[in-house]
Each structure stands twice: as structure tokens, then as C-alpha cells.
Amino acid sequence: MKRYEHNSPEAIARIIAMMIVTDAEVHPGEIDILETLNAYDVIGLTKEQFTQVFHDYLADISDEQDEEGNVHLVSTERLNHMLDDVTDPKKRLLTAAILLDVTKSDHELQEIEIAVFQHILKHWHLSLDDIEASIQAL
Template identity: 30%
Template sequence: MPNVLPAPKEALARALAMMVAANGRIDVKELDVLDTLGAFGRVGVSRERFIDIACDCVAEVGAYLCDRSWLSVDHVRYLNTLLDAVTDTQDRLLLCRLAAAVITADGQVSQDERLVYDHALARWRIRQSDVSRAILADPVN
């Protein structure tokens, strides 16, 4: 698994793309939800560039998360690299808010999506109640 350091300007997009790629595919419903929330502009990339980044994430790790019910050490390292590149607390909360919308877009949360989302919350020390408040406070609902 490559040790990819995201370009600073794409750090938010790359972390969110990993949430989309967690279940090993890019679902149109997830992209539509992100469109509705204006997510691509909020993370600083076009929809097309976001899809390219998400495809990279699927190729690098997403398809392999489905193999087990826990994150391997290599996956944790990869995720931590993506997550640690996002240093601003408000950006982290925004990403968790957007990720919550992504993982529920198709009406069910897969084990892989839950693993990645929960890891992000734990890594960034963000509580689910913080995410709920961010969703309620988001002017784009």
C-alpha cells in the first residue's frame, strides 16, 4: 500500500474521498448528496477532480477494506496520513459532517464505512454529538 501524502490543497478532498471509497466503490447516491451539500466547493475541488481522487482511494485501499471487520495496521497508517493532513478543527468537523451524509446516502451504513468514519472521529477526538450539532448548524441542509 502506497504511503501517499496528500497535496495540502487537496487534503480535505482526499480525506472525504476515502470515506466515499471505504466500501470499495463510488456510489452515485453519495456523489449526489455531496453535490446537494456543495461539498466539492467546500473541500476545494471540482466534482470531476473529487471523483478522480476517490478512484485513487478505491484503487489504493478501498477495495481491500471489505476483506475483514477491522482495520489492518497498513490501513490505519494510510488513513492516519490522510486524516493528519487536515489540521484545522473546523475543517475536521466539516469533513465528519459531510462523511456522515455520505455513509448514510444509500440508506445503510456498511461495516467498511463505519470503520473509517469511527476511526476519523476517534483520531480527531470528535464526538458524534459534535457532528450532530454541525449537521443542524450547517446552512446547507
């Protein structure tokens, strides 16, 4: 898997890309919400740079296919590795807030999305209250 610097915009973008493909579908609303939230500027990338990170992530997970050619969209080991690349508490809160909006954007929360989001919160020692408080502080 491609390596990014800790707390880099690319490390954050890769986590967002992972969440977008978690349910095996890329919904237009999940991409549109990034523009609505001004997420590209907020995390420090252009839309084109985000798209490159997204494509790189898809290439990385396809490289990990098993003997039968199956690609595992969700891997706890991969997820933890990506989450460990974001150590700054403010960037974790920012990323979690964006992820929450991305998962809600298609108006269909899938069980896998909920499970992955809960795992992220647990791994980063965050709660929904933490996210809400950080948004209200803006």
C-alpha cells in the same frame, strides 16, 4: 501515496474518496449527495478536481496491492496518514459532517463504514455531538 498540503481541499477530498470506496462499492447516492450538499464548493474544489483526487486515490491504493494482487481498501496506517493531513479543527468538523452524509446516502451502513467513521472521530477527538453543534452553528 500522493502528498497533499495540510488542510488543502485535496487532502479533504481524499478522505471523502476513501470513505466512498470503504465498502468496495461506489453507490450513485454517495456521489449525488456531494452535489446536494454543495460539497465541492464547500471544500474548495470543482467536481472535476474532486474526480481527479478520487482517481489518484484509487491509483494509490492499487499501487499498494500485496503479492497476491489484493488491494486493501482499509488500512489503519494509510487512514491515519490521511487524517493527519487535516489539522484545522473546523475543517475536521466539516469533513466529518460530509463523511456522515456520504455514509448514510446509500441507506445501507456497512460495518466497515461504521468502524472507519468511528476511527476518524476517535483520531480527531470528535463526537457526533460536536458535528451536530457545528452544523447548528451555521
